[in-house]
Amino acid sequence: MTAPSGRWIEQWDPEDETFWNRTGERIARRNLLFSVLSEHIGFSIWTMWSVLVLFMGPEYGLTPADKFLLTSMVTLVGAVVRIPYTFAVAVFGGRNWTVISAALLLVPTVAAFAVMEPGTSFSTFLLVGLLAGIGGGNFASSMTNINAFFPLRKKGWALGLNAGGGNIGVPVIQLVALAIIGASGGPRVLLGLYIPLIVAAAVLAALYMDNLASVRNDTGAARDAARDAHTWIMSFLYIGTFGSFIGYSFAFGQVLQNQFDRTPLEAAYVTFVGPLLGSLIRPVGGRLADRHGGARITLWNFVAMGVATAVLIVASMRQSLALFTVAFVVLFVLTGLGNGSTYKMIPGIFQAKAHALGLRDEAADAYGRRLSGAAMGLIGAVGALGGVGINLAFRQSFLSYGSGTGAFVAFLACYAVCLAVTWAVYLRRPAVRADGAGPAPAEKPQLSYADV
Template sequence: MTAPAPTRRGRWIERWDPEDEAFWNATGERIARRNLWFSVLSEHIGFSVWTLWSVLVLFMGPEYGLTPADKFLLTSVVTLVGAVVRVPYTFAVAVFGGRNWTVVSASLLLAPTIAAFTVMEPGTSFSTFLLVGLLAGIGGGNFASSMTNINAFFPLRKKGWALGLNAGGGNIGVPVIQLVALAIIGAGGGPRVLLGIYIPLIVVAAVLAALFMDNLASVKNDTGAAKDAARDAHTWIMAVLYIGTFGSFIGYSFAFGQVLTIQFGRTPLQAAYLTFIGPLLGSLIRPVGGRLADRYGGARITLWNYVGMAAATAVLIGAGMRKSLPLFVSVFVVLFVLSGLGNGSTFKMIPGIFQAKALARGLEGEAAVAQGRRLSGAAMGLIGAVGALGGVGINLAFRQSFLSYGSGTGAFVAFLGFYAVCFVVTWAVYLRRPIGRVPATASASEEKTQLSYAEV
């Protein structure tokens, strides 16, 4: 079975049914994988642009006249915009087509990069830096549109791996830009060299998306789905869990270098040697989190992942109080790895939850798949946006902690408490009633839903 030739201009595929194994094996998998790789490239550049200010602030010495609190506020603003734009970016895929919007969203990255290239020099006002930082936030939106697009290409049984790989490849843009910055700082170069490298890369990503990606005609905006997803309690429960995983990843990515320079007195070059390791490993392991969730259930992986994150945070508190840099950096890297693993497992849960709800309503076969895909696609945008707000909270918490206590210890205590809340929520909602222990008074649909939740 082959995919019908596009009937509209702009590489549109009119029929797409990845749950049909004959279709998937004949042509679907090849097309889906091609779109996945170029989606990863565009999202990768988007993450690099979104997090470039975590690197640029390391270049900004005393001659720029910015305090540590100013820098944390600047990175908080960038993170905030990246979180907010994820909502419209989610729905842009259905309005313009996945391929078309990837081209547009990649091209838009030129605006913040060129603007930063223009203003990056001593004497520029803090308000100007804030304005340019607002522009950089659009790089965070690429994740939402990319995940929504790729979610439609793959069958449910492959979503954990595909979404994990797509997100992990995007996340790895964080350590890559930090590594490039390290090389530039080490060579005595300035921030404009870094920005000059990325401008042509943005053009390359947009051109390749135009040449090799496809639009799916079956992906359509459904305001009813958005409303249904917003009204569903599981959307907001998963948003809280995603704050704990992705919010931690992006928040720590922005803040790690600043914590090292402020709390441990590292120079920008010394900090740059260390900051890329955690985001790199956290990005690489995200597909593993998705794969483990495919095999063992996302809820189980997420639950124990929060145990690990809480334990690592407790050790970080002790390392910070003892001013032990080797222990602090080592455990921070572990925390990055766990946040990446949890990113993969939590996002895998989303399509499984909504398909389980569809089955519990009595839908079967393609009807259940379509309903699950309809709601999970809408929910992903909201969950991704709220999850990214966790990065804002982390940077603001660090800012307040350094203002109040002169260290990041207060912030880590708050993070420890939040991870404990996430553990309880995961257990209470998705794992409290394991298979075989549903009360006899539960209805058949409730039983079916609960059993399915244990497997999501």
């Protein structure tokens, strides 16, 4: 039985099928719905500066390098705040923190509304842009919260839906911007539309979501996950996938404007396509990983990302807008596939480690859930830092060469390293031991991560 007390549920056992079928599933789905809404708007606010810079013409006095630096810093804040947001659910409660984190989105939105006009200094835009980074933290707290509501057999679907619903906030705000630009509206119209949506998300979370008393902040799990080499290896691979997704989401429109002389409207017509397809295909990456193994899908996905990036280099050098746009959209799709396959690997890796330690059945499941849950927060935060690198690389490339070609060469090298790491750690034979100390002894069964 559950005993709500001030929107707190004192007893929650989703693994009990009788409880789940009687009341648990209905409550969990309701919380998932309003969690997705809040996270979706959080992603939109986090990435709103990728749209606002398209409105900022010569009268704003900002160079392309200034704009790339601005979006880099927004991405940086969004990555850093994911760490405290991961643990805020246990401190405040899932429903309470969703209300707080949604309401906090008013701060960067109202601030941007106030300063968005020619004559505002770059330092002011930078300061206000930094505030928008808090929208990136909503993903971490939302995933942590929803993870606690669903049984193990349902987590993949629930977390995939939660993540996809949030990621789609990127193309949605770009589509809204396209409509506003097409109607000759300004950036304040866009910001004004989101202010009531933020209020609605906070109010709905307060009315319809719940806190789980059973959720507690296990700092020991975070410490143990941080000490495990696989947490940092997967963080690096997630830089290559999600870091690319969020970095390109910020940079695509600016590259089209600065390298191909697209107008804001012309850029907005295509910038939303890549993030939209990349968001929608994320669950497909997870499904393919379920069927063929996350490490295998991740490996071949990095191969494909390298090929797409090589095509982008050719298109950039030849100034072929059509080829460049198609290759960039394909690269977005591949980042989405990689997001799904890499996140699928995380629980599989720690489950394999549990078996290597001699744990079985419920003990192995508990070990895997404990460490993978903590690792996901750290991996999500570090992975988002890739978006900072993407925008800084574009900034330097345009400063040095006047185009994004140099940046794409650097990205190609990065994907090659990601591919090599995936093969060496998770697919090479003999497989490494769970503690990462080297090949498993011949007399013991070798631990393989190929199917994680």
